[in-house]
Amino acid sequence: SANYVGDRIKLGKVLGKEILIHKYKIELSKYTKKVGDLYMCLQITHNDELMIANTIAKGLMKIIQEIPEDEFPFLTKIVSNNDVYMFT
Numbered sequence: 603s604a605n606y607v608g609d610r611i612k613l614g615k616v617l618g619k620e621i622l623i624h625k626y627k628i629e630l631s632k633y634t635k636k637v638g639d640l641y642m643c644l645q646i647t648h649n650d651e652l653m654i655a656n657t658i659a660k661g662l663m664k665i666i667q668e669i670p671e672d673e674f675p676f677l678t679k680i681v682s683n684n685d686v687y688m689f690t
Contacts, residue, residue, distance in 0.1 A: 606645050608652035613644075613687070616655065617680055622647040624675040626666055631658065642666070647675075659687040 624645040631641040642663050644655045657663075662680065665688070669676065678689045 606643060606654050608645075608654050610654045610656065613655045613657045613659070613680060616646070616648050616653075617682055617687075619648060620677060620679055622675050622677050623666075628663055628667075657687065662687050662689065665689055 624647065626642055626644050628640050628642045631639045633641075639658065640660075640663065641656055641658045644657070646653050646655055680687055681690055682688075
């Protein structure tokens with residue numbers, strides 16, 4: 603992916619840990635069974651390391667789109683609450 607740098611990780615690897623989110627993009631997934639499913643690609647830093655995390659968590663996509671561009675990058679933790687991912 604253009605301008606996205608670092609190892610690809612599963613979001614679960616950084617769950618509950620402090621991460622810096624630099625940017626994101628939301629695209630149609632090529633891998634899900636349902637046509638029209640979206641996934642989000644996040645450029646993050648964790649422990650001073652650039653990483654790329656992908657997720658299909660709709661709640662995270664909805665929230666991140668409401669964050670003004672001038673508030674990036676931002677520090678957050680992603681937590682799972684009853685299997686729903688949320689930013690804290």
